[in-house]
Amino acid sequence: MVDLSEIASGFRHASGGIVGVGRGRNRQVAIAIETIAILAILPFVLHPFFVFQVTMVLIYAIAIIGLNLLTGFNGQLSLGHAAFYAIGAYTAAIMMNSFGVSYFWTLPAAAVICFMFGFLFGLPALRLDGVYLALATFALSVATPQILKIHIFEQWTGGVQGLVIAKPDAPLGLPLTQDQWLYFFTLAVTIIMYVAATNLIRTRTGRAMMAIRDNPLAARSMGINNPIYKAVTFGVSGLYTGIAGTLGAIVVQFVAPDSFTIYLSVAFLVGLVVGGVGWLPGAFFGAAFILFVPNVAEHFSQGLSGAVYGLMLIVLMLVMPGGFAGAVRIVSSFLKKPSV
Amino acid sequence: MELLGQQLTAGIASGTIYACIALALVMIYQAIGHVNFAQGEMAMFSTFIAWQLMRWGLPYWAAFAGATVISFAGGVLIDRLMFRPIRTAAVLTQIVMFVGLLAVLNSAAGFIWDFTSKPFPPPFGADPLLGSRLVSTHQATMVVATFLLLVLLYVFFRNTRVGLAMQSATEDPVSARLVGIRVEWMIALGWGMAAAIGAIAGMLIAPVVFLEPNMMRGILLYGFAAAVLGGLSSPGGAVFGGFAVGIIENLAGTYIPVVGGELKLTIALFIIISVLVVRPTGLFGATHTPRV
Numbered sequence: 016m017v018d019l020s021e022i023a024s025g026f027r028h029a030s031g032g033i034v035g036v037g038r039g040r041n042r043q044v045a046i047a048i049e050t051i052a053i054l055a056i057l058p059f060v061l062h063p064f065f066v067f068q069v070t071m072v073l074i075y076a077i078a079i080i081g082l083n084l085l086t087g088f089n090g091q092l093s094l095g096h097a098a099f100y101a102i103g104a105y106t107a108a109i110m111m112n113s114f115g116v117s118y119f120w121t122l123p124a125a126a127v128i129c130f131m132f133g134f135l136f137g138l139p140a141l142r143l144d145g146v147y148l149a150l151a152t153f154a155l156s157v158a159t160p161q162i163l164k165i166h167i168f169e170q171w172t173g174g175v176q177g178l179v180i181a182k183p184d185a186p187l188g189l190p191l192t193q194d195q196w197l198y199f200f201t202l203a204v205t206i207i208m209y210v211a212a213t214n215l216i217r218t219r220t221g222r223a224m225m226a227i228r229d230n231p232l233a234a235r236s237m238g239i240n241n242p243i244y245k246a247v248t249f250g251v252s253g254l255y256t257g258i259a260g261t262l263g264a265i266v267v268q269f270v271a272p273d274s275f276t277i278y279l280s281v282a283f284l285v286g287l288v289v290g291g292v293g294w295l296p297g298a299f300f301g302a303a304f305i306l307f308v309p310n311v312a313e314h315f316s317q318g319l320s321g322a323v324y325g326l327m328l329i330v331l332m333l334v335m336p337g338g339f340a341g342a343v344r345i346v347s348s349f350l351k352k353p354s355v
Numbered sequence: 356m357e358l359l360g361q362q363l364t365a366g367i368a369s370g371t372i373y374a375c376i377a378l379a380l381v382m383i384y385q386a387i388g389h390v391n392f393a394q395g396e397m398a399m400f401s402t403f404i405a406w407q408l409m410r411w412g413l414p415y416w417a418a419f420a421g422a423t424v425i426s427f428a429g430g431v432l433i434d435r436l437m438f439r440p441i442r443t444a445a446v447l448t449q450i451v452m453f454v455g456l457l458a459v460l461n462s463a464a465g466f467i468w469d470f471t472s473k474p475f476p477p478p479f480g481a482d483p484l485l486g487s488r489l490v491s492t493h494q495a496t497m498v499v500a501t502f503l504l505l506v507l508l509y510v511f512f513r514n515t516r517v518g519l520a521m522q523s524a525t526e527d528p529v530s531a532r533l534v535g536i537r538v539e540w541m542i543a544l545g546w547g548m549a550a551a552i553g554a555i556a557g558m559l560i561a562p563v564v565f566l567e568p569n570m571m572r573g574i575l576l577y578g579f580a581a582a583v584l585g586g587l588s589s590p591g592g593a594v595f596g597g598f599a600v601g602i603i604e605n606l607a608g609t610y611i612p613v614v615g616g617e618l619k620l621t622i623a624l625f626i627i628i629s630v631l632v633v634r635p636t637g638l639f640g641a642t643h644t645p646r647v
Binding site for chain 2: 086092139142143144146147149150151153154157158161162165281284285287288289292318319320321322323324325326327328329332333336337338
C-alpha cells in the first residue's frame with residue numbers, strides 16, 4: 016500500500032522549519048508587505064505579455080494551494096483537480112455568456128458550486144486511499160473533457176469549440192489597461208485566498224486535517240470526525256481550484272474542453288511537489304515552474320523540449336526531493352547557525 | 356445475439372492489451388509499492404527498439420528477444436540511476452519522477468523516430484484464426500501470450516528462490532535484509548522484469564494500434580484501471596481486470612444509448628470506481644489492517 020502518511024512525515028519537518036524562518040510574526044509581516052509592494056509595481060514595469068503570464072502564475076498558485084490543502088495537509092492524493100478548475104472556468108463562462116452576469120459575481124457562484132462538488136465527490140472517495148484514490152480522481156480528470164463535449168449541453172458549453180468571453184475593463188475609470196486591471200484583480204483574490212489558507216491551517220480544523228493525515232486511526236480515537244473533515248477538505252480544495260479556474264477563464268477569455276485534461280491535473284501535482292508539499296508559499300514557486308519551465312525547455316531545443324523538461328524535473332527531484340520547501344529549510348538552517 | 360458475441364470478442368481482444376500493461380504495472384507495484392505512470396512510455400520505447408533492430412535486418416524473433424533483454428537492462432538502470440537515490444523521499448516526489456521519465460521517453464522517441472505512425476508486424480500474421488470470422492490469429496496470439504506470462508510469473512513467484520526473495524523484500528524490507536536478501540537488487544530486478552513485460556506487451560500491441568510515440572497514452576489509462584480493479588497486489592487479478600475493463604468498455608459503448616463512443620472510457624471508469632467503493636483494495640487485492 017502506498018502510505019500517504021509518508022508524504023506527510025517528509026513535510027511535517029519542512030513546515031516546522033519554515034515556521035522557524037521568520038522569527039515571530041513581525042518578520043513574516045515584513046516579508047509579506049515587501050512581496051506585495053513588489054507585486055504591485057510589476058505591471059507598470061513589465062511587458063504586457065509578461066503581465067499576463069504573471070497573472071497566470073498567481074492563478075495557478077491558487078489552484079496549487081487548493082491541492083496543497085487536500086494533499087499536503089490532509090494526505091489525500093488527487094489527480095483530478097483539472098476537473099475543479101474546469102467547473103470554475105465553465106461557471107464563469109456560462110454565467111457571463113448565457114446570463115450576462117458580471118465577471119465579479121461569477122467568483123462566489125463558482126466557489127459555492129465547486130465546494131459542493133468537491134464535498135460530494137469527497138464522500139465516496141472516503142473509502143479509498145493511496146493509489147485507489149488516485150484512480151478515482153484520475154477518472155474525474157479523464158471524464159471532464161468528455162462530459163463537457165456532450166451534445167446535450169452544447170447550447171451552454173459550446174461543445175468542442177468552447178466559449179469566448181469578453182475581457183472586462185477597469186472599473187471606476189481607473190487608468191489601467193485591461194491586462195493590468197485583471198492582474199490587480201487576480202492579485203487581490205490571491206492575497207485573500209492565501210491569507211484564508213494560512214489561517215485555516217492554524218485553526219482547530221487545520222490541526223484536525225493534519226492529524227488525519229499523520230495518523231487517521233489516532234485522529235479518530237481522539238474524537239475527530241474523519242469523514243466530515245476529509246469531505247470538507249475536499250470541498251475547500253475544490254473551492255480554491257475552482258476559483259482559480261474562474262479567474263483563468265476571465266483572464267484567458269476562452270474555455271474549451273481540451274484545456275482541462277489530465278495533463279493539467281498532473282501539472283498541478285508537479286507544481287505542488289516542486290514548490291513543496293505542506294508549505295503554502297511553495298505554491299508560487301510551483302506555479303512559476305509549471306508555467307515558465309516548459310517555455311525555457313522549448314528554447315533549448317524545439318524537438319527535444321519534452322525531454323529537456325523531463326530531465327529538469329528529474330534533476331530537480333534528485334537535488335531537492337522536498338521541492339523548494341526543502342531547499343528553503345536547508346538554507347534557513349544554514350543562515351541561522353552563526354547566531355546560535 | 357451476434358452483436359453481443361462480436362462485442363464480447365472485441366472486448367476480450369482489447370482486454371488482452373490492457374491485461375498486458377496491467378501485469379507490468381503490478382510487477383512494478385510489487386517491487387516498489389508505487390504505480391509507474393511511465394510504464395506505457397517505457398513499453399513504447401522498447402517497441403521502438405525492436406522496430407529499429409528489425410530495420411537493421413534482424414529477424415522478428417531476434418529483435419523480440421533483443422528488445423526484451425535491452426528493456427530489462429534499461430529498467431534496472433532506470434531504478435539504479437533515478438529511483439534509488441530518492442527511495443526514502445515522499446511518495447509524491449517519486450510520482451513527479453515518473454512524470455519526468457514519461458516526458459523524457461516520449462520526447463526522445465519522437466526526436467529519434469519521429470511522430471509518424473509505423474506498421475509493426477504481428478509474430479504469426481493477422482489472418483482469421485482457422486477460418487473463424489470473429490477471432491484473428493493475432494488476437495489469439497495475444498490471449499495465449501498473456502496467459503503464458505501469467506503462468507510464468509506465478510511459477511516464478513511461487514517456486515523459485517529469487518521470486519520468493521522478491522516477495523519478501525516488498526513485504527517486509529527490514530526482515531528480508533536480516534535474512535540476507537539484497538533488497539535493493541530485488542527492487543532493481545522488479546524494475547527490470549516490469550520493463551521486459553512492458554516490452555513484450557508493447558510488441559504485441561503495436562500491430563493493432565501502430566507504432567508511434569503516443570501509442571500508449573490511452574492504453575495506459577485502461578491498464579491502470581485494470582490493475583486497480585483487479586487489486587494491485589495480484590497479477591492474476593490484473594489480467595482479470597484487463598479483460599473486465601475491455602468487455603465493460605465495449606458493452607457500455609454498445610448498449611447504453613446516451614453513451615455512444617465518446618463516453619466509453621468515462622463509463623468504464625465509473626463502473627470501476629463503483630466496484631472500488633464496495634471493495635476498496637480491488638477485487639483480488641489483499642486487505643491490510645491498519646495499526647496504530
